[in-house]
Amino acid sequence: MKRKIIHVDMDAFFASIEQQDNPEYRGKPVIVGGLSGRGVVSTCSYEARKYGIHSAMPMYMAKKLCPQGIFLPVRRKRYEEVSEQIFKILYDITPFVEPVSIDEAYLDVTHVDKNPEDIALEIKKRVKDATGLTVSVGISYNKFLAKLASDWNKPDGLMVITEDMVPEILKPLPVTKVHGIGEKSAEKLRSIGIETVEDLLKLPQENLIELFGKTGVEIYNRIRGIDERPVETMREIKSIGKEKTLEKDTKNKELLIQHLKEFSEIVSEELIKERLYCRTVTVKIKTADFAVHTKSKTVDKYIRFSEDIYEVAKGILEEWKLEQYVRLIGLSVSNLSPVKYEQLSFLDKRLVKVIKAGNLAEEINKRIGKKIIKKGSELLKDNK
């Protein structure tokens, strides 16, 4: 299945926050960065860019180019505060968010049951409402193209790059737009007459490997629209779920169970993709009066297959006394644990001890007919 990747990039983040916080700066060239003698520009407003100022430029040069500019120090704490607000919005959409920096992130929305363009518009609107800032959003089927798309018509941009647009849309781009080609590499390419992606497409893979080593293969693939890098969520995923507002309110359990079956498959797929197992299954119901009810069940073993999740979810719903019509049904799993296998070895003394202790405990529990000996981890869970 083709992925749906969104790249979110704040427009002139630091400078925009300053303009937001200080209305008198709006519409004026604002330059944020190190103000001391050797400081450099962190971000500058679009008004300042007209003077030829750009980030990483020495501050003294920026001052020379635009003496009337508003030069401000970096207020990192404030920017982090705003960033947090924005990431909250992103995590609201999907747990699969890869923060790249304070003002940039990738989202994998493959499993979000919405059109990615609608998601993008939602992000833009919610960020604007919450912070007053604009954001550029790129949508495509991999990270490289999504990033390219977000950069397409900054600021406040929205661009979709679909499969049929590749490689045509890339051809006129300078090679520096390709992730992995920096100034130095571009220099190398220029020396052999390669300026654009179109030129680059003519190079066989071997030449790219010669020039760039291993990354040569990646570059070769990237300009052909191939980039398998996953969106890597840094934040620990706490739960995975899926919910749906029903077309018509219902009290029909059979119908609701059918939805749970479908959700189990989606959730299971996510678990497998994220290499996670779960132990807790939660069913959520919103009734016609908009009241939200949830019921959970925790199982002994870690599970991940849709059948197992479905079994538990079905059990929860079957016991549920539905007094009102159901408006929304949801399923989520939590108590997640990464897939950890341990190949046991009888030469590993630590493991041998664990096995012996486990066998002894099992034997005693069986004789007594009650689980009186438990693992420390089990006790901790019991006490929670």
Add this chain to the structure above:
Amino acid sequence: MKFVCDKNSLLEGVNIAIRGVSSRTTLPILQGIKITARGNVIKLSGTDLEIGIECQIPAVIEEEGETVVPARIFSDLVKKLPEGEVEVKSDSQNTVNVVSGDINFSIAGSNPEEFPEIPEVSREKSFKLPQSILKDLIKKTVFCVSEEQTRPILTGVLFEVFPNELKAVALDGFRMAIYSYKSEKSFFDEEAEKYSLVIPGDTLDEISRILEDEETEVIIYHTSNQVLFQIDNTKVISRLLEGSFINYNAVLPKDFKTEITINKDVFMESLERASLIAESKNNLVKFEIGDSFIVISSSSEKGSMSEKLEVEVKGMLLEIAFNSRYLLDALKAINEEEVNLYFINSINPLIIKPVGEKEYLYMILPVKLN
């Protein structure tokens, strides 16, 4: 040196001696085979200093002497000669001529004095067994030796020889093979109670390629640090691994909770299917054992698979996971049609035994799942 012999026997000898020749060596002389012509035989020797192989073939010696030929090219050129007699001679410069009819090869050899002496092994202690048994024993155990050099002793197979029983054990911690062969006739010619030696896995790999499926006996001479296999006209000399082996009996479980009888091929095929989907790193496959079936399943980013096999199950139900490679390696070594699987619980070893007369077994440790 000058001799005449049959092309096929020469080729056979060269192909055996070349097994001792190291492919990667810093000593160029070790890339050669030493030919010694004396009496009415020629001796072909190859060594990599870890293992030495000598093979004798009959020849008409016209001039006694010795030389060293480059192993690879010599073997290739002998192979390409027509059937019949071959004449080989060398001069004092170690230029070697190989003549067959009108074909005349001339290749550069090396000074035989530079060739390391393959040590003699004292013939005091020995035991003997049929070639076919040794071949079978190696096939069924050697794959379980450890690949890690951290405990060198485990890179070898333990031979425990009693007058009427031979036991071979190989283990790497994740699995273990135990092979037992009983004979009414004593393995010993001399008075002895028991010999224990640990033979490097690499040596056994080479020996197994030389062994034929025949009843003729292999005589194994050994000292405290060396072993000599006398197989017909071939001698294989190797160092023995020193140190004490693991007390394998202590790790072998005795009581089992679940027992399954299953057709080996059916089991193997299912495991192979499950392995296609299993994560390539640890080949994880899961077993769910019911009252008359076993469900074999695997899942990874590639997808998931499961298969239910009707089998005879005695005892408790169980879920357990394994690295399928360890299971497949063991099953591949088994000739019998059916196997018994003995389980305790999900964290204890599995024992695989063939159904039948043969006395060998595999113990495989499971993968613990969180």
